[in-house]
Amino acid sequence: MADDYKQSRPIYMQIVDRIMRQIARQELKVGQKLPSVREMAIDSGVNPNTIQRTYSELERMNIVETRRGQGTFITEKKEVLEEVKKKLQLELVGRFVESMKELGISEEEMIAELKAAFKQGEEAEKID
């Protein structure tokens, strides 16, 4: 299969998540045309009705626009895309903090751990 999907989350939402990540990484750019529903379905190995739902959801979130007879495009509004990135960041940080709290780690310790991890990363790069 082209993609592996988690069992517990609706597939159309998993594809929404994937497209949002691609926007945040700028693999998908402002105003870019998305593949047709059928193309996207074949690439993703899912039912076209699922992709239709993905596109509708993205449209509802104002992330894409459908132009009649032309297809579906990433919005031209940069601020919407900035929001997407911000939202993903908040989610990730939220999840991190939540998991660390579950381990009983304090705020100070978390920050210290993060700094240490970055330092380690930098040193590893230097060695490379």
Place this chain on the structure above:
Amino acid sequence: MIKLEKVTKKYGKETALEDVDFSFLPGKIYGLVGANGSGKSTTLKLIAGLVQPSSGTVTVNGKQVNRKIAADVSYLTELDMFYDGFTVADMISFSASQFQDLNLETATELLHFMELDKAKKIKELSKGNRGRLKLVLSLSRQVPVLLLDEPFSGLDPMVRDSIVKGLLHYIDFEKQTVIIATHEIAEIEPILDDVVVINKGHLAAHFHVDQLKEEQGLSIVEWMKNNIKHS
């Protein structure tokens, strides 16, 4: 639309299906799941006109199903149904002689897509390639109803993948109704709209796949583990 109304099917004293009411809508891919002997194949055979209900009616687009429904229904059996001496090309032309709606252009495209050699004798094909050829024959027909009985059984993941891709490429999502009876439900879940669960000859459940996940956070396999008891 395919409509089963109060359908019961008995083989001698064995009841394969009992009092089943269900409609399959066009433009959807259905997964038909259930344990061995639950009535999956019987359901498909009733729609294909290969067996007749003991009571109740089966209709396809308003037509009562009999053997002539083969003109409207493409049925892929779980069995092999080839003449060994035939080549792949022979098999395509034989099918074309039986079904007027078989589109030779689509068949050629599909053979290419599935990387099948036209000149090869069927007895020289691997099991996986015979599985692919069966799908080529089914998908080449322009029919309102496509029934696939265990299209993946015994095939390796590569073949399964090419079959799934073939389905997505060639199904007419505007018009066709596709029903796939399978045990390999987890693998095809992403391409299904709906799942129909059959248990001991009864219709146990019917879901919209994404709805099941949204409302209960469950995949079909998980739902079945929780709800269907093995005897």
